Amino acid sequence: MNVLVTGGAGFIGSHVSEAFLARGDRVWVLDDLSSGKRENVPAGAELVVSNVEDPGVRDLFRDVHFELVSHHAAQIDVRISVSDPALDARVNVLGLLNLTEAALEAGTRRFVYVSSGGVVYGESDDRPTPETAPKQALSPYGVSKLTGEHYLRYYRLVHGLEYVVLRYANVYGPRQDQHGETGVIAIFSNRLLEERPLTIFGDGEQTRDYVNVADVVSANLYAADMSLPAPSADLDAVALNVGTGVETSVNRLADLMEQVAGRARGREYCAARAGELRHSALDSSRLQGLGWLPGSTLEEGLRETFAHFAAHEGDAPKAERARAR
Numbered sequence: 001m002n003v004l005v006t007g008g009a010g011f012i013g014s015h016v017s018e019a020f021l022a023r024g025d026r027v028w029v030l031d032d033l034s035s036g037k038r039e040n041v042p043a044g045a046e047l048v049v050s051n052v053e054d055p056g057v058r059d060l061f062r063d064v065h066f067e068l069v070s071h072h073a074a075q076i077d078v079r080i081s082v083s084d085p086a087l088d089a090r091v092n093v094l095g096l097l098n099l100t101e102a103a104l105e106a107g108t109r110r111f112v113y114v115s116s117g118g119v120v121y122g123e124s125d126d127r128p129t130p131e132t133a134p135k136q137a138l139s140p141y142g143v144s145k146l147t148g149e150h151y152l153r154y155y156r157l158v159h160g161l162e163y164v165v166l167r168y169a170n171v172y173g174p175r176q177d178q179h180g181e182t183g184v185i186a187i188f189s190n191r192l193l194e195e196r197p198l199t200i201f202g203d204g205e206q207t208r209d210y211v212n213v214a215d216v217v218s219a220n221l222y223a224a225d226m227s228l229p230a231p232s233a234d235l236d237a238v239a240l241n242v243g244t245g246v247e248t249s250v251n252r253l254a255d256l257m258e259q260v261a262g263r264a265r266g267r268e269y270c271a272a273r274a275g276e277l278r279h280s281a282l283d284s285s286r287l288q289g290l291g292w293l294p295g296s297t298l299e300e301g302l303r304e305t306f307a308h309f310a311a312h313e314g315d316a317p318k319a320e321r322a323r324a325r
Ligand SMILES: NC(=O)c1ccc[n+]([C@@H]2O[C@H](COP(=O)([O-])OP(=O)(O)OC[C@H]3O[C@@H](n4cnc5c(N)ncnc54)[C@H](O)[C@@H]3O)[C@@H](O)[C@H]2O)c1
Pocket: 006, 007, 008, 009, 010, 011, 012, 013, 030, 031, 032, 033, 034, 035, 036, 037, 050, 051, 052, 053, 071, 072, 073, 074, 075, 076, 091, 095, 114, 115, 116, 117, 118, 167, 168, 169, 170, 171, 172, 177, 182
C-alpha cells in the first residue's frame, strides 16, 4: 500500500511509519518539523516537509495515490490549546479538513484518525472507560480532537470515506519528547540520568494508563486492515481505545523508574496543575476482541525506554534540556 503518515517525524508517528515499512508498504511522512525531527523519519520513508493546513497537500494526494492515511500530526499540548485555542483548532480541525478533502478527491481508501482517550472522556467515573462513555472534553485540545471524530463520521455517512478512530491512553517509549504532560516517562528518564530529583505536580496520587508505543503501533496495523461495520451515526461505532486498563499513580511510576534506573535522587513536589485530570484509564476490550493484547508489562516497557534514553544521553539540544528543567 501507499501510506501517508502525518506527524511521522514525531514520537508515535515515526514508530508507526517503521511498522508500515517493515511489512512492505511504501511510506510518505508529512510533517512540518515543528516538534518532530528529521532523524526520527525512518530510512525508506519519503519526508514531505509541510504544514497539514497547506493547500499544496492536495497536490501530493493527486501525485501519489494513498490507500491509507494515518493522521498523527497535531497540536498536542493542552496548555497551548488553553492559551491559544485558535491555533489548536487551525492545526487539529482545519488541518484535518484539508487532509480529508484531499483524501476524498483522490479516492483514499481509509483514514485512521488519532484521538485521545485521555482527553475526550474528561474525568470519567466509569474506569477503565469504555468507548461508549460520555464525551466530556475539558480543554480546547480535547474539543478539537473530538470535533475531528465528528467530521469523520460526517465524511463516512455522506461521502463514504472509510475511517477508524484510535483513542490513545498515555503513550510512552523510545524517542518521546519531553514536552507536555504525556512525556512524564521521558522527563523522569532524563532527570534520573542527570542525577536530579523527580518533579511531581500535586500529591502524585493522580493516575494514568501508560501504554507502550509498540502496542500502539500494533493497534495501528489492526486499524489499517480491520473490516468495518456499515456506516452509522454512532460516533463510537469505529472508535477503539488503545490502553492497558491499568491505573498507575505518578508516585508509583516514580518508584518504578527509580528501580529501573537503579538510582534515586528524591522527589520535588510542586503545586498541582490547574485543570489536570485526577484519574484516567481506558477499557480496550473492543481492540482485544480483534486479537490485540499489550505485549509487555509497564516494568518491561520502562526498562526498554530508560535504556533508550541512557543510550542517547547528550543527544538532546541544550535548549531542550533547559526547557525540561
Ligand atoms: N503521546 C501521547 O501520549 C498521546 C496520547 C493521546 C493521543 N496522542 C496523539 O498522537 C499523535 C502523535 O503524538 P506524539 O506524542 O507522537 O506527538 P509528537 O509531537 O511527537 O508528534 C506530532 C508530530 O506532528 C508534527 N506536526 C505538528 N503540527 C503540525 C502541522 N501543523 N503540520 C504538520 N505536522 C505537524 C510535529 O512536528 C510532530 O512531528 C497526536 O495526534 C496526539 O494528539 C498522543
